[in-house]
Structures are given as structure tokens and as C-alpha cells.
Amino acid sequence: NNSPELELETFDKDLIFQGLKRMYRKKILPLEISSKYGHFHSPPLSPSDFDAKPMVLLLGQYSVGKTSFIRYLLGRDFPGIRIGPEPTTDRFTCILDGEVDKIIPGAALCSQADRPFRGLSPFGNNFLSKLEAVEMDAPILRNITLVDTPGILSGAKQSVGRNYDYDNVMKWFAERADLIIIMFDAHKLDISDELKRVIEMMKPHADKVRVVLNKADSVSTQQLMRVYGALMWQLGKVMNTPEVCRVYMGSFWGAPLKNTEQATLLNREKLDLFQDIAQLPQNAVMRRINELVKRARGVKVHAYIIHYLRKQLPYTFGKREKQARLIDRLDRELIMCARRYELPRGDFPPVEPLRQALLEIKDLSEFPKLDKKMVKEMDKVFSVDIPALLEKARGEH
Amino acid sequence: NNSPELELETFDKDLIFQGLKRMYRKKILPLEISSKYGHFHSPPLSPSDFDAKPMVLLLGQYSVGKTSFIRYLLGRDFPGIRIGPEPTTDRFTCILDGEVDKIIPGAALCSQADRPFRGLSPFGNNFLSKLEAVEMDAPILRNITLVDTPGILSGAKQSVGRNYDYDNVMKWFAERADLIIIMFDAHKLDISDELKRVIEMMKPHADKVRVVLNKADSVSTQQLMRVYGALMWQLGKVMNTPEVCRVYMGSFWGAPLKNTEQATLLNREKLDLFQDIAQLPQNAVMRRINELVKRARGVKVHAYIIHYLRKQLPYTFGKREKQARLIDRLDRELIMCARRYELPRGDFPPVEPLRQALLEIKDLSEFPKLDKKMVKEMDKVFSVDIPALLEKARGEH
Ligand SMILES: Nc1ncnc2c1ncn2[C@@H]1O[C@H](COP(=O)(O)OP(=O)(O)OP(=O)(O)O)[C@@H](O)[C@H]1O
Ligand SMILES: Nc1ncnc2c1ncn2[C@@H]1O[C@H](COP(=O)(O)OP(=O)(O)OP(=O)(O)O)[C@@H](O)[C@H]1O
Ligand SMILES: [Mg+2]
Ligand SMILES: [Mg+2]
Numbered sequence: 107n108n109s110p111e112l113e114l115e116t117f118d119k120d121l122i123f124q125g126l127k128r129m130y131r132k133k134i135l136p137l138e139i140s141s142k143y144g145h146f147h148s149p150p151l152s153p154s155d156f157d158a159k160p161m162v163l164l165l166g167q168y169s170v171g172k173t174s175f176i177r178y179l180l181g182r183d184f185p186g187i188r189i190g191p192e193p194t195t196d197r198f199t200c201i202l203d204g205e206v207d208k209i210i211p212g213a214a215l216c217s218q219a220d221r222p223f224r225g226l227s228p229f230g231n232n233f234l235s236k237l238e239a240v241e242m243d244a245p246i247l248r249n250i251t252l253v254d255t256p257g258i259l260s261g262a263k264q265s266v267g268r269n270y271d272y273d274n275v276m277k278w279f280a281e282r283a284d285l286i287i288i289m290f291d292a293h294k295l296d297i298s299d300e301l302k303r304v305i306e307m308m309k310p311h312a313d314k315v316r317v318v319l320n321k322a323d324s325v326s327t328q329q330l331m332r333v334y335g336a337l338m339w340q341l342g343k344v345m346n347t348p349e350v351c352r353v354y355m356g357s358f359w360g361a362p363l364k365n366t367e368q369a370t371l372l373n374r375e376k377l378d379l380f381q382d383i384a385q386l387p388q389n390a391v392m393r394r395i396n397e398l399v400k401r402a403r404g405v406k407v408h409a410y411i412i413h414y415l416r417k418q419l420p421y422t423f424g425k426r427e428k429q430a431r432l433i434d435r436l437d438r439e440l441i442m443c444a445r446r447y448e449l450p451r452g453d454f455p456p457v458e459p460l461r462q463a464l465l466e467i468k469d470l471s472e473f474p475k476l477d478k479k480m481v482k483e484m485d486k487v488f489s490v491d492i493p494a495l496l497e498k499a500r501g502e503h
Numbered sequence: 504n505n506s507p508e509l510e511l512e513t514f515d516k517d518l519i520f521q522g523l524k525r526m527y528r529k530k531i532l533p534l535e536i537s538s539k540y541g542h543f544h545s546p547p548l549s550p551s552d553f554d555a556k557p558m559v560l561l562l563g564q565y566s567v568g569k570t571s572f573i574r575y576l577l578g579r580d581f582p583g584i585r586i587g588p589e590p591t592t593d594r595f596t597c598i599l600d601g602e603v604d605k606i607i608p609g610a611a612l613c614s615q616a617d618r619p620f621r622g623l624s625p626f627g628n629n630f631l632s633k634l635e636a637v638e639m640d641a642p643i644l645r646n647i648t649l650v651d652t653p654g655i656l657s658g659a660k661q662s663v664g665r666n667y668d669y670d671n672v673m674k675w676f677a678e679r680a681d682l683i684i685i686m687f688d689a690h691k692l693d694i695s696d697e698l699k700r701v702i703e704m705m706k707p708h709a710d711k712v713r714v715v716l717n718k719a720d721s722v723s724t725q726q727l728m729r730v731y732g733a734l735m736w737q738l739g740k741v742m743n744t745p746e747v748c749r750v751y752m753g754s755f756w757g758a759p760l761k762n763t764e765q766a767t768l769l770n771r772e773k774l775d776l777f778q779d780i781a782q783l784p785q786n787a788v789m790r791r792i793n794e795l796v797k798r799a800r801g802v803k804v805h806a807y808i809i810h811y812l813r814k815q816l817p818y819t820f821g822k823r824e825k826q827a828r829l830i831d832r833l834d835r836e837l838i839m840c841a842r843r844y845e846l847p848r849g850d851f852p853p854v855e856p857l858r859q860a861l862l863e864i865k866d867l868s869e870f871p872k873l874d875k876k877m878v879k880e881m882d883k884v885f886s887v888d889i890p891a892l893l894e895k896a897r898g899e900h
Pocket of ligand 4: 592
């Protein structure tokens with residue numbers, strides 16, 4: 107089989123991650139710094155953004171079996187685990203690879219530079235007290251990180267006790283996750299407004315979303331079909347994508363099936379889901395490469411925008427007024443910039459946020475001159491360095 | 504069991520239909536005629552509007568098995584039947600109860616006063632050549648009428664050869680049908696734009712719509728689940744109702760199941776669908792009563808509107824101008840009319856079409872005076888006649 111996806115399985119992942127980190131540090135980061143990319147878009151990547159394990163995010167209504175599923179994947183309890191028919195999990199729990207069982211409180215977790223959770227600090231103490239990590243030794247954790255989340259309640263119950271920015275915390279995790287599992291319970295399928303809102307937040311990440319219809323063995327086959335159909339009906343309306351979301355139905359815990367009529371189906375579904383999860387590390391390599399390329403294109407365009415605007419400014423008088431005028435007609439300036447430097451319009455950022463960020467810059471002429479050599483070096487990342495890295499990783503294995 | 508729905512099963516349907524016909528002729532129709540209800544709204548009901556058998560409308564992409572399903576319900580071929588893997592059915596075929604096998608061409612069908620198809624004549628000769636009825640003797644036809652429709656093709660193929668107003672023909676049938684079955688093929692599930700449009704036309708009748716996922720035995724269980732899920736996903740988006748449409752999956756023809764893994768499920772689904780169809784005659788009684796009551800309320804309001812407007816006209820000069828002014832400010836006049844005669848606002852027709860119809864009336868004062876005795880008689884339809892009829896039908900059985 108010659109498909110690149112399968113070949114990737116024989117890649118040396120660590121070699122690739124090291125290579126990407128080096129490329130970023132040497133060829134992309136310098137341009138980010140000189141063009142203040144961090145001010146306009148997102149802060150520089152940290153090493154953990156490259157080699158952190160693929161993250162699986164679990165979410166869903168309370169009591170659907172999220173924590174039980176995690177326990178099942180781990181093969182045993184994690185420290186501090188709580189499972190029960192009432193709403194139990196009240197925090198975000200990141201389950202990480204470690205030699206001994208250990209609980210790391212949220213505030214401590216966010217301050218570890220080698221962990222990919224530093225970006226959570228801005229959510230503040232109220233949130234950090236609802237965040238923790240556990241370290242433990244379990245085979246699956248050598249390849250992936252799991253994140254358990256508080257069950258979604260409905261109506262007023264939901265907002266009580268949530269004194270942090272839940273939506274943005276969810277979005278933060280969803281952006282970074284490699285797989286988002288939305289879990290439902292075949293027993294009580296009702297998509298509350300709160301759950302619907304969370305599902306809608308996952309729409310930009312539709313390709314990473316999988317749905318699990320849990321406890322599928324506790325209803326009759328015909329009931330299961332009705333529940334499954336109703337679920338798809340509602341999801342189609344909420345997600346509103348042409349691509350159908352993959353739904354795995356089964357019973358994802360240790361106990362034997364209650365209703366065995368669909369045993370063959372449910373067992374196959376379970377195998378499929380596990381295969382989906384097992385492929386994450388391989389897919390993560392491609393995704394990291396892809397993300398890096400996307401970022402580099404964004405950085406290049408950004409550097410040229412700054413360069414272009416800076417060049418329009420007069421040397422002596424009227425700088426301030428000219429800068430204000432440029433920002434004012436920013437949309438037209440961006441079109442000119444794209445034309446002059448032959449940059450793809452699709453790589454340009456949205457105008458409004460850029461305008462806002464520019465308004466905070468006193469004097470654009472204080473930016474360093476664009477170093478074209480730096481740009482050329484970065485261009486080589488796409489054309490030379492990444493292909494070479496992939497070649498090397500394949501060869502050395 | 505005391506629920507009225509179940510009690511209805513022991514009703515004498517024919518007695519009820521005869522009673523409704525008599526009530527209509529004696530108490531509602533006179534008011535319709537004197538107030539020209541037909542000019543403003545819809546032509547008088549014909550006897551066949553009361554006792555026509557419940558109609559089941561079959562529709563879907565070509566080759567999904569619509570005609571085969573009808574054949575299966577009938578237990579044998581109907582005259583002129585064509586079944587095949589290519590697009591076969593090219594016409595609307597109404598399958599009716601009759602003593603001997605007989606084909607009735609479209610034009611002849613529309614001119615039969617005792618058939619409920621007279622309303623199809625205005626669709627013209629091009630359509631009538633694509634319409635036919637067949638009469639035959641089959642047990643199911645004693646209780647229901649079946650309508651087979653041309654398979655929906657996709658893209659350009661569809662419009663070629665359709666030289667009649669397909670959409671409005673479909674709507675005509677959908678309005679009159681008691682059950683609308685949209686059939687899909689588990690093999691080739693793809694909702695073309697043309698099919699999507701037809702499904703959207705069925706939205707006002709969502710309560711009558713059932714979906715059949717046919718040939719469910721020709722794929723594996725997991726494939727069937729994917730296909731079923733994808734179908735619900737897409738239907739949810741197209742129908743966009745909170746209520747989930749009932750989908751029956753199975754193989755609806757005479758042959759034994761190919762893949763028997765889901766035999767239990769598919770057989771149960773078939774039983775459920777047949778039960779759904781078997782209940783139609785009972786439900787039709789309630790629907791006919793309901794429709795008659797709705798119509799009578801509309802007739803009453805209409806008669807009062809004419810009465811009210813007529814009373815505003817001067818006896819001698821300035822009639823024309825006054826009538827024009829009344830029509831001009833018709834919305835306000837309707838509110839006054841509702842208030843004066845204590846009529847429910849919800850029974851009033853939409854203003855614009857009424858205005859248009861009024862503009863075609865030269866002189867409103869030529870309408871006969873409203874006969875209040877007639878209105879009183881009609882009021883008794885709701886309060887006395889229908890309850891008495893139901894009582895009698897129950898008693899005599
Ligand atoms: N596959 C399953 N079949 C039947 N019951 C299950 C299954 N998985 C979990 N349960 C039961 O469902 C209940 C809820 O489980 P669990 O605490 O894992 O749910 P949760 O989604 O983590 O809830 P919360 O959001 O409140 O944390 C428990 O009583 C558990 O034993
Ligand atoms: N339940 C079934 N399982 C497998 N094949 C079937 C089934 N029902 C019908 N078929 C086959 O599918 C093909 C199409 O059947 P049929 O002509 O009844 O479809 P149709 O929906 O009426 O098509 P058209 O819209 O063109 O009239 C035929 O070859 C028929 O034998
Ligand atoms: Mg939990
Ligand atoms: Mg056909």
C-alpha cells in the first residue's frame with residue numbers, strides 16, 4: 107500500500123517533532139518577533155505545543171458515563187475519580203502519563219512550562235480551582251492525554267456554581283484537542299439548550315468531533331434505533347454540516363452487555379472507536395505539520411502587512427495622520443499589499459481585529475525593517491525543510 | 504379503555520360519512536352559496552370529499568422500490584405495472600378498489616364526479632397524459648387508495664420531459680393524502696437537490712409523513728446504521744422540526760431477507776408500518792370531522808364579513824366609492840367585524856387574497872341578505888349534530 111497516510115505509521119514521530127521545533131525556533135519565530143505577531147494574533151508556540159500528546163476531550167450531559175469511559179480506557183481508577191448516577195464530576199481533569207499516581211492542582215498545572223496548559227492561567231483562580239491534572243501509569247497514556255469535563259446540566263442548575271468563563275474554557279480545550287468525544291446516554295436522550303450551545307461551540311472543529319451513544323445495551327433494538335435516529339436528527343440540525351458526524355453506539359465500560367441482541371454490532375462499534383483513538387498519534391504528526399505551515403503562512407503575510415504599511419509612512423512630518431489614514435482604509439490597503447507582494451488573499455487575517463490591534467500601535471515606523479532574507483529562509487520551510495524532514499524520518503526508521 | 508380514539512374503532516364509518524354529507528348539504532352549503540364562498544375560498548365539497556378512502560402517497564428517488572412496495576401491499580401486479588432497476592414509473596398512478604382490472608386514463612379520471620380527482624383537471628392535458636388510475640380487486644384497496652408517483656431523478660435529467668407543473672401536482676396530492684411515504688434505498692442514499700425540494704414541499708404535512716428505508720437487508724448491520732444515521736442527519740436539516748420523523752427500515756417486497764442479521768428488527772419494523780397504514784381508516788373519520796368543522800367556521804366568518812361590508816353601503820348614491828373605501832381599509836374593517844359579531848380573530852382569512860377577490864365583485868349590495876336562521880342552523884352542527892352523529896354511530900354498531 108502506497109498511501110501516504112499508512113506510510114506515516116512507520117515514521118519516527120519524535121524526530122519529526124524535534125525537527126518542527128527547530129524549524130519554528132530558527133526560521134519562523136524570528137519573523138514573529140520582529141513583526142510583533144504575538145500582539146496581533148497569538149503568542150509564540152512553546153515546545154509543548156509540538157510534542158504534547160494528542161488530547162482527547164470528553165464532554166456531554168451529566169451521568170452519561172464519561173468518567174466511566176475514561177476509567178475503562180485506563181483499565182483502572184484514576185486518583186480522585188468519582189462515578190455515580192448523580193452529577194459527579196465538577197471539574198476539568200487532565201489525565202496524563204506519569205510514573206506514580208499523583209494529583210496536580212490547577213494553579214500548579216498552569217505554571218509548568220513543559221505542560222501545554224499554561225494558556226489556561228488567564229481564566230483565573232475561580233477556574234483554576236475547578237482544574238486539576240492527575241498523573242498515573244497506564245498504557246494508553248503513553249500515547250494520548252485524556253480530559254474529563256464536568257457534566258452539562260440543564261436550565262438554571264447549570265449556571266449556579268459556575269463562576270468562571272465556561273464557554274471560553276471549553277473553546278480553549280476544543281481548539282487544542284485532537285479528538286472531541288460528545289457522549290450521549292441511550293436512556294435519556296434529550297439535548298438541553300445548554301448542551302446544544304456546547305455542541306454549537308464545537309462546530310468549527312467538526313472534523314475532530316465523534317459522538318458516542320453510550321449504554322446502547324440497556325434498551326431494545328427498536329428503541330435503540332429510535333434513539334439513534336432522534337440523535338442524528340437533532341445533531342444534523344445543530345451541526346448543520348453536509349458531512350455526517352460519526353456516531354459509535356455501544357456500552358463503554360467494563361460490565362458485560364445487558365441486552366445482547368446487538369452484541370455483534372456494539373462490539374464492532376467499540377473496536378472502530380478504539381481504532382479511531384489509536385490512530386491519533388499518527389494523525390497528530392500530520393496535524394502538527396499542517397498547523398505549523400498554516401502559522402508560517404500567516405506570519406509571512408503579517409510581516410508583509412507591517413512592512414507595507416511602514417513603507418507608506420513619511421520620514422518626517424505627518425506620520426501620525428498618515429498612519430491613521432492607512433488604518434482607516436485598511437481593507438483597501440490590504441488588497442494593495444496582497445497585489446504588490448503577490449500574497450494569497452486567503453492567507454490574510456480578518457480586517458477588524460487587525461485594525462483594532464493596529465490602533466494600539468503608536469508608531470509603525472518603529473518596527474524593524476523587514477529582513478527579506480528571513481522571509482526567504484521561512485519560505486524554504488515549506489519547499490525544502492518539511493519534505494526533507496519527512497524523508498529523513500522515514501529513512502531512519 | 505375509555506380513550507375516544509380507541510372507541511372510534513367500533514364506529515360505523517359509513518354512517519358517519521353519510522351524516523357528514525347530509526349536514527354539509529343541508530346546513531353549510533346554503534350559506535356557502537349565498538355568500539359566494541366558492542369565489543373567495545374553495546369550491547363546494549363533493550360527496551367524494553367525504554367518503555373517499557384514505558389515500559397513501561408514495562414518493563422518492565427512482566428505483567428505490569416504490570412500485571414494488573405497492574405490488575407487495577396488493578399481493579399481485581396491478582394493470583400496467585412496471586418495475587425495474589432503471590427509472591420506470593413515469594406517471595402518477597392512483598390505485599383504486601374495483602371489481603375487475605381496468606385502466607382509466609387521466610382525462611377520464613378527472614371527469615368522474617364520484618372520484619376525488621376532479622381538482623386535477625386544471626393541471627392540463629400534458630399532466631393528464633401522465634396521470635392514470637387503475638381499478639382492481641385487492642383486500643387493502645377496500646380500505647385505502649394508493650398513489651404511485653414518478654421516481655425523482657437528479658439534476659438536468661429531472662426537468663427534461665416534465666412539461667407540467669410537477670410541484671403543484673405534488674402539493675395537490677400531499678394536501679389530500681392521509682399518509683405520505685417517502686422511500687429511500689439503503690444502497691444509494693443521496694438526497695439530490697430535486698428530492699430535497701420535494702421533501703421541503705412536504706413540511707406543512709410533517710404529521711402525515713413517514714419515511715421508509717428500503718432494501719435494508721442488502722447491506723451489513725454497520726452499514727445500515729451509517730446509512731440510517733446519515734438519512735436522519737439530512738432529514739433533520741431539511742425538515743427542521745423538533746419532532747423526529749418516524750423511519751421504518753426493512754425490505755418491503757416479497758423476497759426473503761438477504762442479510763438476516765437484523766431479521767427480528769426488520770420484521771418488527773414492517774409490522775409497525777403495516778399497523779400505521781391499517782389505522783388510517785379510523786383516523787380518517789376524525790380527520791374528516793375536523794376538516795368539516797374547520798370549513799364551517801370559515802364559512803360562518805366569511806358570511807359575516809360579506810354581511811358586515813354590505814351593511815355599510817348606502818342605499819342609493821355613492822355605493823361604488825364606499826365599497827372601494829371599505830376594501831381599501833379592509834384590515835381595519837375585519838377587526839370591527841370580528842368585534843361586532845364576536846367572531847374569533849383566528850378564524851379570519853388572510854387579508855390580501857380576500858381583498859383581491861373582493862375587487863372582482865362589482866356590487867356587494869347584490870349579495871342576498873344574511874339569513875341569521877341559516878347561521879343558527881350551522882352553529883348547531885358543532886354543538887348538536889356532530890356529537891349526536893357520533894353517539895348514533897356508536898350505538899348502532
Ligand atoms: N456503559 C454503561 N452502561 C450502563 N451504565 C453506565 C455505563 N457507564 C456508566 N454507567 C453508570 O452511569 C452513571 C454515571 O456514570 P459516570 O459518573 O461515569 O458519568 P459521567 O458522564 O462522568 O457523569 P458526570 O457528568 O456527572 O461526571 C454511573 O452510575 C455509572 O455506573
Ligand atoms: N426490497 C427490495 N430489496 C431489493 N431490491 C428491491 C426491493 N424492492 C425493489 N427492488 C428492486 O429495485 C428495482 C426498482 O424497483 P421499483 O421499480 O419498484 O422502484 P421504483 O421506486 O418504483 O422506481 P421508479 O421510480 O423508477 O418507478 C427493481 O429492480 C426491483 O426489483
Ligand atoms: Mg464524570
Ligand atoms: Mg415505480
